[in-house]
Amino acid sequence: MGPDHGEPIRILVVDDHAVVRQGLRTFLEIQPDLLLAGEASSGEEALPLARLTLPDVVLMDLILPGMDGVEATRRLLAQQPGCRVVVLTSFGEEGRVLSALEAGAAGYLLKTVDPDRLVAAVREAAAGGSPLSPEVSRRILAHMQRPTGLQPGAALTSRERQVLDGVTAGLSNKEIAARLGIGEKTVKSHLTHVFAKMGVEGRTQAALEAVRRGLAGGGAPR
Template identity: 40%
Template sequence: MADFICVGIIEDDLLCRQAQENILNLSATFRLVGSWGDAESAILAMPEILPDILLVDIKLPGIDGIECIRRLKKSCPHTLFLVVTTSEEDEHVFEALRAGASGYLIKTDGLDALIAGIKEAWAGGAPLSRNIACKIVRHFNHFSGNVCNNQLTSREREIIVLLAGGQTYKEIAAQLSISVETTKKHIKNIYAKLEVHSRTEAVNKWRLPQK
């Protein structure tokens, strides 16, 4: 196993990209293996490079960062995608996570936060800027008072939030540090409690406001 984390960058702002490159090159923990100013160039190069983690801006010329993640998730399934952007729009946050992003960081948090986020993602975590984490909590708290949610254990509620975000069983297991089999058992219990037979039914019923 390599002693460093291979990192790629997709960032159209030259100064921002150079700052990210410099901070990575100054650390013995990372190896910069690719840096691009647009998604199209990265999509062509990625299958040959296969970085461990790819830093992706949302607002890019041509193909945007979310669509880039969506495409590369299929061709580079073992690469982790970490959004690094200025956008805090709800649509961008949730679409990026659904596309397969492992975390969502805001550029104004600074380069130290970026380095910490890369390490956290590589360790199996889901790094989120504080504002983004609060946004996600507020979003799902909107559903927290319904009867369905109150039937679930705290672990089951964690899992259904991740199911609603489009995470696979394997991704849920990794994020919660449990086995895939344990994840499946929890999901089976969720289906039984909500009296449903699929992910879509479970998420829709969980989200349904109660009268």
């Protein structure tokens, strides 16, 4: 359900292909806890429509006429900071992924995503999560593991580094806890410290900051 009072999650779809919008409309409308609040075919159209429809989650294509999805994401979040943008695109190149996340996108999915996973991702994003396609998570990790010449953040403890590695791998707190053999509450406590030390506000920003600092190699036990 939506963020407040158990209301349906309001969704805005931004894609320049009518057939894609129609397919998403058909599928989303049968979900009892989701409400398709609007559709836009461009970034320029999406901004005023978002003000009007007040979506909880925006499914944003990247390749749009005029303003691209990255810029549209940046402007939309400046306009409505509480909104959650999930990129839904055919393109998973590393540069596109990082640009979208740096613009503030909460998640990044490829259009090959299973429909049930897409619905789960919308719910996850509305609840404050950061859904990523597995391919996208792998690209972020590959970027992290390349030598960057940057100094790692010495302020993080070894355990905090392991928890951070779990976050960048797209694991939930429960999965990180199982991997490290610690309690889920302990993972949450470590994440609170990680966010504070890195000066970030959430999981997506922490993963991006980890990329910038070259924090890799301390990884959680396999």
